Structures are given as C-alpha cells and as structure tokens.
Amino acid sequence: MADTEPEKTAPQEHVHTSTDYPEGAQVEIPQGWMYRSRKLGPITFPWYASPQSQLVLVAFVCFLCPGMFNALGGLGGGGQVTAYVGDASNTALYSTFALVGFFAGTITNALGIRIALSFGGIGYCIYTSSYLCFDHTQNFGYSVFAGFFLGICAGVLWCAQGAIMMSYPPEHQKGRYIAVFWGIFNMGGVIGALIPLGQNIHTTSNSTVTDGTYIGFIVLTFLGACLAWTLCDAKKVIRSDGTRVILMQHPTWKSEFIGLWETLISDPWIICLWPMFFASNWFYTYQFNDVNLAQFNTRTRSLNNVLYWFFQIVGAVLSSFILDFPGMRRTTRAKVVWCSLVVLTFAIWGGGYAFQTTYTRAEVNKGANTPLDPSDDxxxxxxxxxxxxxxxxxxIFYGVYDAAWQTSIYWFMGATTNNSRKLANFAGFYKGIQSAGAAIIWRLDGLDAPPPYMNIFASCWALLAGGLIIAAPVLLMKIKDTVSVEEDVKFTDESVDDVVAHKIGHEAVDQEKV
Structure with a gap:
C-alpha cells in the first residue's frame, strides 16, 4: 500500500538565518498584511507592529508634544518679553524631571509604553496653557506648578521614547532609526516655530507672542497625547530579522526598582556618560535666552527658531551616515563619532565665543526696572x-551641533545592549542627569543678579569638552561590533527561545495567514 501523500503546505515566503541566534536556528519572517494569532490576538498587522511603524508613531507623538515645547522655548522666555517667568517655570520643570528621570524606567516598564507616552503628553498641554494664563492673569504660581507637573510627565514620556528608539531597531540600523525619529520630532519644532513667525512677521518691536500662538500649541499637544494610544504593546513588535524586543515577561514595581539598582551594578560604566548627559541640555538656556532673546526682536527670534530646529533635522541626517556607515565596524564608527564631536565642539563654540564678546548682560538689561520689564535702552x-x-x-550651527550631540548619546547607549528593560533604565538616567543640569542653569539665569553671559557661555563649552573626555573610555572599551541575544537576555526572565520569532511561531503562536 502506497504511503499517504503528505499534505501540501504553502512555501515559506522568507527565511533568514542570523549568527546571533543558536546554531542552526532559522527565523521565519511573516509576510503580507494580515495574520490570525491565538497568542497575539485575533488579527494583527505585521507592518503596523514593525519597529519602523512604531518608531514613526512615537516620533509624531514627540512632534506634537516636546516638538511644540521646543518651538515655544526656542523663542526665549516661552514667547514672553523677558525670561523671568520661563526661567522659574523651567527651573521647577527640570528639578522635578531630574528626580523622576531616575525612576522613569521603572515607571515605564511597569505601566507600559502607551500609558507612559499619553500621560507625558498631557503635561505639555498644561505647560503651554500656563503662558496663556499668565498673559491675562499674571498668575505666576500656575506657571511654576505647570513646570513642576510637566517635569513628572516629561520624565516618563522621554524614558518610554528612549527605550523604544534604542531597543526596537536591529543593531545595524540604530543610527538610521535615531535619525528618523530626530527628524520627525524636530519637524514639530520647525512647524511650531513657523506659527509665531507667521503671526509676528510684521512685529519689529520686542513683545510677547499672540494668544493664537499659545492656543495652537495647546491643541497640538493634546492631539499628541491622544495619538499615543494608537501604539502597539512592546511584546507584539517583531523586527525585520524575525526577533522580538527583549523585555520582562511579568514586570512588577518591586522587580523594576530592583532592576534599577541592578543596572548600576551590572553596568557601572554608564556613570562615565553622565557628564555628557549633564551637558546635553545645559546650553539651551544660553542659546535661547542669552543669545536669541537677548539679541533679537520678536520676528527675528522666531526666524532663528525655525532655522535652529530645521537644521537639527539636517544634523541628525548627517550623523546617521556616520553612525550606520556599512563599510566600517561599529567600534571604528564609535571612535569616528567621538572625534567628529571634538572637532565640532571647538569649531562651532569657538565661533560662539567670538559673537559673545560683542555684548554683555549689563548692556542688554540696561534701563529695565524689574525682571518682568524689558529694557527700553x-x-x-x-x-x-x-x-x-x-x-x-x-x-544654524548650534542646531546642527545639538542634533549631533543628542543622537550620538542615544547611539552610544543603544550600541551597548538591545535589552528594552535595561535601555529604559539608561534612558531614565540620561533624562534625569540631563534635567538636573538644565534645572541648575535655568535657575542661575533666573537669579535677580544672574552671571554674566560670558560666564554661562564658558560653562557650556567646558562641560561639553569635559564630557567628551570622560566618555572616551566607554567608547573604547564597552562598545562592541555586536551584542549576542544570550548576553542581552541575562537581565530579564526571558530566554533566547522567547526572543527568536521562529521558535515563537512554531512552538507558541501557531500563526496562520488570513
């Protein structure tokens, strides 16, 4: 009796083998638009649950929330005629942000990406409303409260964003993903800056921006908070090479607080990057308040604001070519990036020194009666x-430099691990240390007798140069050409089998193409 002919099955559409997986393992990459899955839900869309789609959605959340915040801050003083209210609000913001940032990885891992990002977006809406309120009521207390509340919200939002941007992409595309995010995010700053430019294009005096500007920002930031709910859960995201994002299967508040401590114990080298973190927002106060607000009238600082954020996009694109250059090992790229930052630090800030010698704080503030009054002289x-x-x-070059500095920091952290849980903690450290620096410099600039402009400029230049020197050992010794899955799962309760999509597909999920 002849053997029964085996049931014919549809040919595999794509099989990919990666040297990062156990020997002999093959990874089947789902193709097409729609699948049925007993584990992931009745219907899933692989293209929607891809890292590319999810990163673009996160970028648009940041486009609408931090992007509008950047556009407002880039005007100097939050669009007011003096920096007094903005300094006080931002001091409260970054002081809170610094504290929350250290625990934001714990909060994000426990709450999930969607809740973290949506909660974060609400804070930007309230913050913007405080400037509109101050214009009509002079309610200084509400402005400070709005800054405090945004510090909590922003700490959670930026931690969630950082974890996604660094852990979702494959290793060889992390620079590209960072650049795409940075470009979309800063396009929010560009469009946000165009709003006050269009409304104040004929205003040659030094005045506050219009109510319409603030109302537009309030609406856009609220839409950003709503958009966060369209994201997928991290456990449903599958990379193009078939692997899943590495995370804790059953995180609890206790496990995440322990994980925060374990991150410092297992990766103490992260402390060497803290000076770079600290410097990364320090210079904003100088650039926005002590250059843009101090030297230019309303419409011109609006134009400068547009140029600053637009060339952030250019800087991110240029950085991505180096960060993901295919003909160069990752360890070599790390050294090239470091050398490039050294050159940019001394070239661009050298030009900044030449400009700063042309004016002083005493000259700019001469004739002002109180910190809330502009100078008439x-x-x-x-x-x-x-x-x-x-x-x-x-x-323009200040904008390019900021993009190069920030994208490089994200790439340095992302090059050390692919573990989502650990990277959430790294991102929390980054935003916490960054915000501590911002809180200090915003407070110094808002004192009744603030330091001279040249002193603040010198502190910016010194912190940037010093941060690069202290970070050098990390780039030389910690960054490797690749990080294996076995190394990445040590920090979680997952196994290699949980991460490789082939085993998930054939042992746990049993996907059927619809």
Missing amino acids: YVKMDWTSHGYIGPMFLF
Missing part, C-alpha cells in the same frame, strides 16, 4: 539689520 537686532548674517549662521 537696548535696540535688538532685526533680520534687516547690518551684520545679521553671521549670528544667523551661528544659530
């Missing part, structure tokens, strides 16, 4: 003024 520069082109290009 100092004539600020307009884009039609003689000599504007040089400062304009300086502000």
Whole structure:
C-alpha cells in the first residue's frame, strides 16, 4: 500500500538565518498584511507592529508634544518679553524631571509604553496653557506648578521614547532609526516655530507672542497625547530579522526598582556618560535666552527658531551616515563619532565665543526696572539689520551641533545592549542627569543678579569638552561590533527561545495567514 501523500503546505515566503541566534536556528519572517494569532490576538498587522511603524508613531507623538515645547522655548522666555517667568517655570520643570528621570524606567516598564507616552503628553498641554494664563492673569504660581507637573510627565514620556528608539531597531540600523525619529520630532519644532513667525512677521518691536500662538500649541499637544494610544504593546513588535524586543515577561514595581539598582551594578560604566548627559541640555538656556532673546526682536527670534530646529533635522541626517556607515565596524564608527564631536565642539563654540564678546548682560538689561520689564535702552537686532548674517549662521550651527550631540548619546547607549528593560533604565538616567543640569542653569539665569553671559557661555563649552573626555573610555572599551541575544537576555526572565520569532511561531503562536 502506497504511503499517504503528505499534505501540501504553502512555501515559506522568507527565511533568514542570523549568527546571533543558536546554531542552526532559522527565523521565519511573516509576510503580507494580515495574520490570525491565538497568542497575539485575533488579527494583527505585521507592518503596523514593525519597529519602523512604531518608531514613526512615537516620533509624531514627540512632534506634537516636546516638538511644540521646543518651538515655544526656542523663542526665549516661552514667547514672553523677558525670561523671568520661563526661567522659574523651567527651573521647577527640570528639578522635578531630574528626580523622576531616575525612576522613569521603572515607571515605564511597569505601566507600559502607551500609558507612559499619553500621560507625558498631557503635561505639555498644561505647560503651554500656563503662558496663556499668565498673559491675562499674571498668575505666576500656575506657571511654576505647570513646570513642576510637566517635569513628572516629561520624565516618563522621554524614558518610554528612549527605550523604544534604542531597543526596537536591529543593531545595524540604530543610527538610521535615531535619525528618523530626530527628524520627525524636530519637524514639530520647525512647524511650531513657523506659527509665531507667521503671526509676528510684521512685529519689529520686542513683545510677547499672540494668544493664537499659545492656543495652537495647546491643541497640538493634546492631539499628541491622544495619538499615543494608537501604539502597539512592546511584546507584539517583531523586527525585520524575525526577533522580538527583549523585555520582562511579568514586570512588577518591586522587580523594576530592583532592576534599577541592578543596572548600576551590572553596568557601572554608564556613570562615565553622565557628564555628557549633564551637558546635553545645559546650553539651551544660553542659546535661547542669552543669545536669541537677548539679541533679537520678536520676528527675528522666531526666524532663528525655525532655522535652529530645521537644521537639527539636517544634523541628525548627517550623523546617521556616520553612525550606520556599512563599510566600517561599529567600534571604528564609535571612535569616528567621538572625534567628529571634538572637532565640532571647538569649531562651532569657538565661533560662539567670538559673537559673545560683542555684548554683555549689563548692556542688554540696561534701563529695565524689574525682571518682568524689558529694557527700553537696548535696540535688538532685526533680520534687516547690518551684520545679521553671521549670528544667523551661528544659530544654524548650534542646531546642527545639538542634533549631533543628542543622537550620538542615544547611539552610544543603544550600541551597548538591545535589552528594552535595561535601555529604559539608561534612558531614565540620561533624562534625569540631563534635567538636573538644565534645572541648575535655568535657575542661575533666573537669579535677580544672574552671571554674566560670558560666564554661562564658558560653562557650556567646558562641560561639553569635559564630557567628551570622560566618555572616551566607554567608547573604547564597552562598545562592541555586536551584542549576542544570550548576553542581552541575562537581565530579564526571558530566554533566547522567547526572543527568536521562529521558535515563537512554531512552538507558541501557531500563526496562520488570513
């Protein structure tokens, strides 16, 4: 009797073998639009649950929330005529952010990505409303409270964002993903900056922005908080190479607080990056308040704001070519990135020093009666003024430099591990230390007798250069050409089998194409 002919099955559409998986393992990558899965839910869309789609969604959340915040902050003083209210609000913001940032990885891992991002977005809406309220009621207390509340919200939002951006992409595409995020996110700053530019294009005096500007920002930030709910859970995300994101299967508040401590014990080298973290928001106060607000009238600082955030996108794209250059080992790329940052630090900030020698704080504030009153004696520069082109290009290069600095930090952290749980803690440390620096410098700039502009400029330059020197050993010794799955799962309760999609597909999920 002849053997029964085996049941024919549809041919595999794509099989990929990676040297990171156990020897002989093959990873089947789902193709098509729609699948039925008993474990992931009745219907899933692989293209929607891909790292690319999820990162773009997160980028648009940040486009609408932190992007609008950046556009408002880039005007100097939050769009007010002096920096007093903005300094006080941002001091409360970053002081809270610094504390929350250290525990934000714990909060994010326990709550999940969607709740963390949506909660974070609400804080930006309330913060923006405080400036509109101050214009009509002079309610200084609400402005400080809004900054405090945003510090809590932003700490959680940025931790969730950082974990996604660093853990979702494959190793060889992390620079590209960071650049895509940074480009979309800063396009929010560009469009947000175009709003006050359009509304104040004929305003050659030094005045606060219009109510319409603040109302537009309030609406956009609220939409960003709502958009966060369209994200997938991290456990449903599958990379193009078939692997899943590495995370804790059953996180609890206790396990996450223990994990925070374990991160410092297992990776004490992260402390060497803290000076870079600390410097990464320190210079914003100088650039926005002590250059843009101090030297330019309302419409010109709006234009500078547009240019600053637009060239952030350019800087991120240029950085991505180096970060993911295919003809160069990752260890070599790390050294090239470090050397590039050293050159940019001395070239761009050297130009900043030359500009800073042309004015002082005493000259700019001469004639002001109180911190809330603008000076009547100092004539600020307009884009039609003689000599504007040089400062304009300086502000452009400040934007390029910021993008290069921030994307490099994310890439350095992402190059050390692919573990989502650990990277959430790294991102929390990053935003916490970064915000501690921002809180200090916003407070210094908001004192009744603040330091001279040149002193604040010198502190920016020194912190940036010092941060690069202290971080050098990490780049030389910790970054490897690849990190194995076996190494990444040590920090979780998952196994290699949980991460490799082939085993999930054939042993746990049993997917059927619809």
